[in-house]
Structure formats: C-alpha cells, structure tokens
Amino acid sequence: MTQRIETEVAIIGGGIVGASAALFLRRQGVPVVLLEAALCGAKASGVNYGGVRRQGRGLEQMPLTQRAHELWGQLPELIGIDGEYVRSGHLKLAFSDADMALLEAYRDRTRGFGMNLELLDRRALSQRFGWLGQNVAGGSFCPEDGHANPRLVSPAFGRAASALGADVREGVRVTSAEHDGSRFIVRAGDELEVRSRYLLNCAGAWAGRYAESFGEAVPETAIHPLMMVTEPLPVFMHVSLGVQGGGIYARQVARGNCVIGGGRGVSSGPDLARPGRANVGALMANATQLLPVLQGAQVIRFWTGVEGNMPDHNPVLGPSAKVPGLFHAFGLSGAGFQIGPAVGEVLSELVVRGQSSIPIDAFRIERYTDAAHGAVARPESVREQTLESP
C-alpha cells in the first residue's frame, strides 16, 4: 500500500546540498520531507577530498563562497560536531612564472572578497613549507581556507535536519516527480507518494534527469575525481595544497594520513564509479613529485565518487524556468562541498522569501535551456581554477 504524505517542501537528495536546505528550512519552521536513495551524505558529499576553499573559484561564485565561509565558521552550532574542520590555510602552487602571473591576476581580481591572498615567492615558500618539492615557482596562500572531514560533516547535516523535525527518509529512491497543476507529486515506487507545494531538485549527479522530466534538459554529466590516501605519517603539513591549473591536490589529516586527489576514476554503472587502473599510476607519480616525503610512504586506498558536472563548472542553482515552485541545485562540478551549506541556505530563502539574498544569476538554468536560441552567456570568468584543484 502506498503511504501518502502532504508537506510544504519535498527534497530529492540528501547530499550536503539537500540536507542543508532541509536544515535551513526547518530552522524557519517549514515542513520538509527529504528523500534520499542511499544514506544522507553517502555520495559525493561524503566521499570527497574535503577541501573547504574559496581560493580559485570564479568571480561569480564569490558571494556564495563568502557566505559559505561564514557558515563553516558556525559548523558546530549548525550540525553539532566540528567535523574536523580546520582553517589551515590553502596554498595554491605555481610551477612556472606564467602560472605565478595568473595567481597574481587572480588575487587582484578577487580583492574585496575577504580572502586576503598572500603571494609567496620561491624563497618564502621554502622558508615556510620546507617539505615542498624543489621545482615550485611560487604560490598564493589563503590563510582562512582549510579542510574538513566530509564523511562526518555531510551525514551530520542530514541528522541535524532530522533533529529539527525534517522528515528524512533514507533508502528511499524517487522514481518520478511531476506537477499536477497545483502540487508536486513525488513517488518512490509504490511505497511512497509525497505531495508538496515546493520541490527541491538536489539529486547531485542524478539531478539532470529530474530537470529533464520537467522539460528542462541540461548538459549535466557525471565526473569521478580520483582520490588516494596514505598510511598515517608524522605530521609535516598543515595547509591544504592545490596547484594552479589543477592536476593534483593534497592535505594531511590530524591522524597523519595524506589525502591526495588528481585525475579521474572511471564509471562502473550509472550509480557507481571506481578508481580505475588508468590513472592511479599517474597520481602516485605526481604525488611523490609534489611531496617528496611521500617517497617512503604507502598508499592504503584509492577511491572516487560520482559528481555532477556542468560545462562551465558552475552549478545550476535557482528557480525552474518552467515550473513555479521547483528549484534546482545541482551540477556543483567537483567543488560543491565548500559552498554546499550556502547553497542550502539560498534554497531555503527561495522557498520562504521567493528570492535569494546572494546573487545567483550566473547559475540560472536558462543559461543552458536557452542555449538553442544562442542566448548562452558565459559569465566573464577567472577560472584558472579547475574542478580538479581544490
């Protein structure tokens, strides 16, 4: 027999985006039902590298990432745990003078967004970070960026929402979502039917299909960033490392393990990905080059995840162009962990106040759905950053 629930807001997907939307809605007393196919935070949100950085993001993401930065600062009040979040600093390296020039240009363009980027030349780097490889040309340091433990943080958003009264249902896979003219009808097979005034499409790499079912086909693809972790090593590095232009990134957790990312895993079915033999060798080689101390260390695990990606590496965030009451938030393109909480808050504002206090125009779904009319406007970008270089 089908269970039927009436609610104000239905959410598809309990990643950091969907769960934080549920949390912020409950903080304002809005009835919410969140449907998660697996477990909250079990997908991209729970398996990512854990980089919590603003540096490197495009200008269009600056207001969002700034707000997220404030929210990360309140993490324990938000979700009840510290999530191993540390403002360790984020150091983005340049291996050539040309890349150094790009870092400088980036600093100039993002002045005023509170990142306080500090440019360091080769000498300054070797003084402060003696463990770095020799071939570094310079770097840009963002003192208040950092990292956190996604395995702990993302599920905690789901638990926090639930504790505030959200009806969070794990292991419930949405099979259809439609609008009957007055309400959304969201079904999970024959088991469950949720009717709601609003619907939030937060299904991560799987969200494109819901957009499409509402007549808004978008070119969302799935990517699988490749990760590895070493055995615990004596602590030598506190900052989170990235590289201008992407390719490899690394951090060390309190326990001593180095978490290193770069390259891609491979898809092994619609819902799953695996590290893939193609790129693990390159990742290991790059890692020892970046961090010579890893020469004597051992890798204990490779892994990857399934993440939604958009062609311009910006999310789709905001109201549907077709169906009133439908809001999209997906395609965070390999960099959504940091902005996730702010995205959730924006969604709650869109529901409660009909508008967001943060500019999100660059993320409109129309930039893709209108593409057929030649109207796609790529915002002026400073995306030296790629999704592979948190």
Added chain:
Amino acid sequence: MSIVMPVIIGAGPAGVRAAQALVAQGLRPVILDEGLRPGGQIYRQPPPGFKRSKSVLYGFEHRKAKAVHDTMQELLSQVDYRPGSLVWNAEGKTLDVLRDGVSTAVPYTHLILATGATDRVLPFPGWLTPGVYTLGGSQVALKFQGCAIGSSVVFMGTGPLLYLVAYQYAKAGAKVAAVLDTSRFGDRLAALPGMLRAPGLLAKGLYYMGWLRAHGVPLHSGVRPVAVHGGDRVTGLSYRQDGQTRTVDCDAVAYGLALRSETQLASLLGCQFEFNTRDRNWTPLRDAAGRSSVPGIYVAGDGAAIAGADAAELSGERAALALLEDTAAHYDAQRAQVLEARLAANSRVRDALERAFPFPVDWAESIADDTVICRCEEVTAGTLRHAARDTGAQEMNRLKALTRVGMGRCQGRMCGTAAAEVLAHAVGRKPADVGRLRNQPPVKPIPVRVVCLERPEKVST
C-alpha cells in the same frame, strides 16, 4: 578458437591443482603468488637453507605437502610462475601486479582466484600486548622461520587448528601452558555422528588431544577469555570457565577462531557475494564447479569459502575443469563429477566441524567498551556502539565512515569481521544484515613510489 590466457592467483593447494589440470590440457597459465615459494598457507615452505624435514614441518600432512610441492616443481617449465607478486588491483580483464617495486599489467581471459584465507580476528582485552599472536600467525612463525612465538605458550580459541598447532609447538620443544577451547565438550559430542564421516580427520584430532594430554598439557573446554596480562610482554592470561576465573602464566598467546576468506580481488572484479552462514562471513557466490557470477572468473580453495586444504585441492582442480569446459577445451566430465561428489562430502564434514567448534555467538555482547577492535585506527568496541546508538548507523560502510574502523592499513581485512559482529549486536540485527565493507584497491598497502608500467605486457601462451 580464440586464445585462452588463464591466470591463477595463489600457489597454495588450490592454485597448484588448478594449474596442473590446465597444463594437462596444454594451457600455460600464469601463476601469481605473493609468497616466495609455492605451498600456500598450510604447505608453506621455509626459505631456502632451512633444514627441517617435511615430516617435521607438516606432520601427518607431509605426504600431501610433498605431493603439492612436487607437482609444482614438475609444472615449472609449463607454467609462467611468478612468486613474490602481489596482485593489488583488478579491473576488467587486467590485473595490476607488484613485483620488486614495479607494477605491471597482466591481462587474462580467464582467472582462477585461489587466494586462501587469513585468521578471523576477534579481539579481547589485552590482545594488543606483545606476545599475542593469531593462531595461524604462530604456525607461520614455526613453519616458515622455525621460531616459536614464546617459550611458554597458551593456545586459545576453537577449531581443529587449535589442537594441531599446540601439538606442533609441543613437538618442536615449546612449552604449551594450556589449550583453552571456547567450544564445549558437549558441542563436540553432538558433532560426533557427523565427524564419523571423516574418520581420518577425527582420528588425527583425537590423536593431538590425546598426545597433548599425555604430555601433561592442560586442555580446557567451554572457556571465555577474560584478559591477557602484561605490559611490554605477555605474562599470563585469565579466562572464565564454569563461572570461575582462572589465570595461567605464559609468555605468549596464540589465539584463533577459525579463518576468514581472502576475497578482495573477487570483490574488485564485481563478483556477487552471499552471506555464508557456516563461515559467518561474506563469500563470492559460486556454482558447484567454482564459477563466480562474473563469466571467466572462478573461485577455489579457502578464498571461495573455508573448507580446508584437501577441499582446496579438489576445488582448485574442479575450477580448472570448469574453465576448460567454458573455453570448449577438452575436459574430463567424469572427473568433474567425482570432484563435486568429494567436495559435497567434505562440505558435510565441514558442517560437523562447525558444530564441534562453534563460533562463540556471545563474543560481541561480552566484549568490553574499551577493547580496541581496529588496531590500525585504535577504534574501540565502545566507539562502534556509540556510533550505532548516536547516529543510527546500521551498516558497515556507514560505521566505517563515522568511526574510521577499517580505514587503516588492513582496510578492514583484519578488523572487519569483528566490527560487523559488534555492529550487528549493537543494532539487534544478524551479521548478514549489516552488509560488508566496500573494497577498493590496493588489496594491500603499496608504496607511493611504485612505478606503474603503462603498457600491458604480452602473455606467452
């Protein structure tokens, strides 16, 4: 007919017999084995230069050991045997094999996984004290290095291996301070009718017990570990029996509660798993011949399910015959039937053995909160229980994410079963219902500086 490039992983009894059957039909399998000499666990050979004879090393099994070693010796010119090779990743039809610091890609058309087993580790207070070994580990020390783990050793746990290894230690000149069996005498009595199907095995077991008793070794049944004593080194062990706590002095403890199949590769290759109630563990789904759920991949020996060395030989050969059948090569269908019948008979004996030496189902509830379950990450039973209670974790991968259990060097190969027992008990479910840890490469830790050769090498056929 397309070229068949079979690869066998494991040169224990299962792998060797599989290779023999393939060679008999003119195939030239690649045999990959982490060990430096063939024989696997039970017929593990000491490094060259060690002088102990096979009859001393393998006791009653020395003829079987010799047969397996000799077979491998005869096969050497007809197989591509690569000792010291760790298969650390598997994907599609390619294996990543680490040997001497270099990783090469080894392609195959058909794969026999004969990867064996390791001890099933179930912690108890004090188990991290230096001088505490797993039962299998204590035997490896003796077989491989000719070393005893101590001069006065307590053997504790359950299963036929318990008495065997105690006997081997005593024969080798170590003092066996006690053999403490967690199963009860009544369990073995109840299993007796079933055990009569395997009179040889029964006789051996009784012989070991009789010999130990005759040499003054105290044998106790129905015991439960309380704690290992000692700081830098084991000084003793206390246990409960009939409601009383007793202590025995010793300088080493060998502890073992059966084995756990080594299944990482089957998992990486996408084989389906099932919960094997007799093993109390997840093992690859397979048919009577050893075919896994993935075409072209076969599982044999203890890596498929715990069945012992004789069954390993049978199932290795049977899997090879299945491979031959599947590649339309000649295969002896009658022999296949004989093997299956013997495996079925062996399985009934296994049932009886499990009855004789049952898993201590009260282990998970009895273990104290401060006992470390995952030693790589220092995760205690209490941490696991609190995570289950406070976060609603009901499943192993979620428990791992929240507590780090199984996130260390062994990636759950050692602590996974114990953690699953604790979780299942904490949430009031069966071990089968808390799932199994997802496996990822590498199967064992590999150096970051490993050189991965890009181009798959050509396999000689």
